[in-house]
Amino acid sequence: MKRSFIREILESIDSETISFAGGLPDESLFPMEDLKIANMQVYEENTNLQYTTSNGLLELREKIADFYNEDGFPTDADNILITTGSQQALYILATYFKNREIIIEKPSYLGAVNIFKMNALNMKEIALHADGIDISAFKKGFEQTKLAYLIPDFQNPTGSLYAQAKRKEIASTILKNSGYIIEDAPYNELYFNEKSQSISSMIPKNSFHLGSFSKTLAPSLRLGWVRADNVILLELIKIKETIDLHSCSIAQHTLNNYLQDSSKYKIHLKNLRTYYREKMIFFAATLKQYLPQFKFTIPKGGMFIYGAIDGVDTFKFVQKCIEEKIVFVPANQFYLDKNISDEIRFNFTHTNQEEVLKGLEKIAKMLNTF
Amino acid sequence: MKRSFIREILESIDSETISFAGGLPDESLFPMEDLKIANMQVYEENTNLQYTTSNGLLELREKIADFYNEDGFPTDADNILITTGSQQALYILATYFKNREIIIEKPSYLGAVNIFKMNALNMKEIALHADGIDISAFKKGFEQTKLAYLIPDFQNPTGSLYAQAKRKEIASTILKNSGYIIEDAPYNELYFNEKSQSISSMIPKNSFHLGSFSKTLAPSLRLGWVRADNVILLELIKIKETIDLHSCSIAQHTLNNYLQDSSKYKIHLKNLRTYYREKMIFFAATLKQYLPQFKFTIPKGGMFIYGAIDGVDTFKFVQKCIEEKIVFVPANQFYLDKNISDEIRFNFTHTNQEEVLKGLEKIAKMLNTF
Numbered sequence: 110m111k112r113s114f115i116r117e118i119l120e121s122i123d124s125e126t127i128s129f130a131g132g133l134p135d136e137s138l139f140p141m142e143d144l145k146i147a148n149m150q151v152y153e154e155n156t157n158l159q160y161t162t163s164n165g166l167l168e169l170r171e172k173i174a175d176f177y178n179e180d181g182f183p184t185d186a187d188n189i190l191i192t193t194g195s196q197q198a199l200y201i202l203a204t205y206f207k208n209r210e211i212i213i214e215k216p217s218y219l220g221a222v223n224i225f226k227m228n229a230l231n232m233k234e235i236a237l238h239a240d241g242i243d244i245s246a247f248k249k250g251f252e253q254t255k256l257a258y259l260i261p262d263f264q265n266p267t268g269s270l271y272a273q274a275k276r277k278e279i280a281s282t283i284l285k286n287s288g289y290i291i292e293d294a295p296y297n298e299l300y301f302n303e304k305s306q307s308i309s310s311m312i313p314k315n316s317f318h319l320g321s322f323s324k325t326l327a328p329s330l331r332l333g334w335v336r337a338d339n340v341i342l343l344e345l346i347k348i349k350e351t352i353d354l355h356s357c358s359i360a361q362h363t364l365n366n367y368l369q370d371s372s373k374y375k376i377h378l379k380n381l382r383t384y385y386r387e388k389m390i391f392f393a394a395t396l397k398q399y400l401p402q403f404k405f406t407i408p409k410g411g412m413f414i415y416g417a418i419d420g421v422d423t424f425k426f427v428q429k430c431i432e433e434k435i436v437f438v439p440a441n442q443f444y445l446d447k448n449i450s451d452e453i454r455f456n457f458t459h460t461n462q463e464e465v466l467k468g469l470e471k472i473a474k475m476l477n478t479f
Numbered sequence: 480m481k482r483s484f485i486r487e488i489l490e491s492i493d494s495e496t497i498s499f500a501g502g503l504p505d506e507s508l509f510p511m512e513d514l515k516i517a518n519m520q521v522y523e524e525n526t527n528l529q530y531t532t533s534n535g536l537l538e539l540r541e542k543i544a545d546f547y548n549e550d551g552f553p554t555d556a557d558n559i560l561i562t563t564g565s566q567q568a569l570y571i572l573a574t575y576f577k578n579r580e581i582i583i584e585k586p587s588y589l590g591a592v593n594i595f596k597m598n599a600l601n602m603k604e605i606a607l608h609a610d611g612i613d614i615s616a617f618k619k620g621f622e623q624t625k626l627a628y629l630i631p632d633f634q635n636p637t638g639s640l641y642a643q644a645k646r647k648e649i650a651s652t653i654l655k656n657s658g659y660i661i662e663d664a665p666y667n668e669l670y671f672n673e674k675s676q677s678i679s680s681m682i683p684k685n686s687f688h689l690g691s692f693s694k695t696l697a698p699s700l701r702l703g704w705v706r707a708d709n710v711i712l713l714e715l716i717k718i719k720e721t722i723d724l725h726s727c728s729i730a731q732h733t734l735n736n737y738l739q740d741s742s743k744y745k746i747h748l749k750n751l752r753t754y755y756r757e758k759m760i761f762f763a764a765t766l767k768q769y770l771p772q773f774k775f776t777i778p779k780g781g782m783f784i785y786g787a788i789d790g791v792d793t794f795k796f797v798q799k800c801i802e803e804k805i806v807f808v809p810a811n812q813f814y815l816d817k818n819i820s821d822e823i824r825f826n827f828t829h830t831n832q833e834e835v836l837k838g839l840e841k842i843a844k845m846l847n848t849f
Binding site for chain 1: 501503504506507509511512514515518519521522525526527528529530531562563564566567570574590593594597693697698699700701718720721722723724725726727728729730732733
């Protein structure tokens with residue numbers, strides 16, 4: 110088994126290195142004071158530190174269900190399983206669908222690919238365009254797999270946002286084939302213009318919708334969830350319970366307390382969108398100025414700018430950059446065959462303007478001698 | 480897949496029910512103030528709320544390594560992987576040893592049995608006596624499996640404590656066969672007399688030693704670990720990373736801050752041992768008074784009193800008790816075949832004296848009409 114390039118990079122780089130690699134949120138935007146208050150309240154009751162139920166705190170599941178209801182997607186607490194990040198939700202689903210065939214986007218999220226490999230899922234890559242997966246290939250492929258893993262909102266790594274028409278076509282294909290979608294949506298709240306309708310909401314019984322607080326609040330909480338049909342969810346709870354009994358309940362109580370006043374979270378999300386949009390605009394402008402060879406599409410949300418430098422083997426190039434204390438993710442990592450690729454994924458949320466300027470200038474300089 | 484009887488019970492009973500079922504610590508003994516202070520310190524630095532490394536916080540791994548060193552078991556941070564409870568450490572190991580044969584104690588921990596089933600490990604049960612596993616059967620069986628899962632300290636469910644001579648024989652058998660032990664030790668600090676030497680310390684390269692803060696500090700932290708050879712540990716990190724990237728880092732930082740002054744933790748452990756010993760003595764005395772039909776051995780530590788009521792099908796009996804708002808674990812749950820058993824596991828740590836009196840009196844009354 111190979112480790113994730115990104116996780117390995119994160120662990121090996123020193124504090125001097127400018128990293129455009131990981132999907133790290135900007136820690137200066139964490140609502141530290143509000144989370145601290147919410148966390149302190151946990152200690153008012155010693156039973157809060159006891160074992161809890163495997164599916165997660167009821168009150169927290171109710172609050173997550175409410176978010177769906179506000180989006181017009183009827184959901185209650187019994188549709189929600191709290192997991193140790195949405196990564197674990199995906200792992201649980203891969204265990205549930207073990208040995209099956211599954212459609213993934215080409216390119217796709219590396220962490221998911223590793224999970225699917227570990228659970229012997231046979232992945233079929235289908236090309237991803239700026240407006241979503243290639244729909245005719247999807248329709249054909251889905252007849253066979255009856256299972257797909259998609260990231261419709263500001264996809265990792267490409268930033269691609271699925272068009273509404275495509276979402277509808279995918280939903281009807283899934284329903285027609287009595288299949289399932291695993292819809293991974295860690296970035297869906299990080300839109301710059303408007304929130305898209307989830308595919309899952311069109312097919313509630315045939316979908317698994319994965320959410321996370323890692324990108325919107327703080328990764329350290331390690332809290333995500335899966336929204337699923339309540340009958341299937343019972344099967345997922347058994348798997349969850351076997352893996353780790355339940356997710357950290359100090360974090361669950363903290364989050365539940367924090368969300369008690371949901372307007373606070375909504376204001377935080379609004380600010381986050383504004384800040385990240387500004388960061389993206391700055392990063393994109395700096396790219397155009399320093400690295401005009403890099404061709405990319407402006408993302409409509411999320412955390413990544415994705416593009417290509419024609420003819421450059423970016424996997425070789427990044428090795429050189431790492432020596433010079435700059436890092437990004439070469440896109441061959443996101444393909445099953447790991448063939449040579451001239452594509453790059455830049456994270457724009459974690460670095461500040463100074464680092465962006467310094468980092469991209471350095472990359473441009475090294476590209477000239479590469 | 481079946482759910483754990485115990486977890487299902489925990490989720491179904493109401494607050495009126497007196498439960499001797501789960502392995503729950505006494506929440507009135509949680510060091511709330513100290514944990515709260517340790518937790519608040521986490522908010523002094525926003526990077527504490529960012530993603531962290533998959534193997535866990537370096538400082539925390541160093542502190543856990545120090546505990547081993549104090550016990551004369553040379554260990555450093557690279558031997559430690561932090562997990563979401565020791566349950567997850569066990570899950571990771573089961574994934575690592577997938578499809579193998581494995582010796583387990585008869586009876587054994589239900590959560591482990593479910594993990595092994597999920598990972599297609601073929602379990603061979605070997606009888607457990609008051610001083611540990613049947614050693615001649617172990618020697619014979621281990622030649623074939625080269626892998627064993629044992630709980631030598633105050634075993635779950637029986638409370639059995641392995642004799643030192645047996646530990647040595649087991650270690651030498653493992654070494655002779657170039658095999659491995661998974662030594663599960665969540666209760667090893669909860670001794671009433673003295674701490675036993677771990678089997679793992681006799682065979683550092685052939686052992687996985689699992690520890691937990693759930694029984695000594697608070698289950699809500701969901702923090703445990705595995706101590707292993709540093710080369711094998713690298714393989715386990717890959718699995719851990721795939722499952723949930725890393726364990727809750729608010730909890731990791733909290734624990735690390737709490738352990739900064741290790742004398743505080745040591746005093747807490749000492750108090751815990753005293754309180755639990757008193758609780759055990761009271762429970763045992765009440766059993767003898769109200770339920771003389773129940774034959775049991777006084778445990779030397781841990782959380783359980785285990786014994787039998789001659790001729791009573793305790794699985795049927797507990798169903799009746801649950802109706803009357805009393806619950807314990809019928810021992811057929813701890814055997815692979817789930818045959819009729821007249822054994823019972825009582826947890827003595829979670830209930831108070833009033834509940835013990837009321838609960839055992841009620842059980843005695845119902846037994847008379849059963």
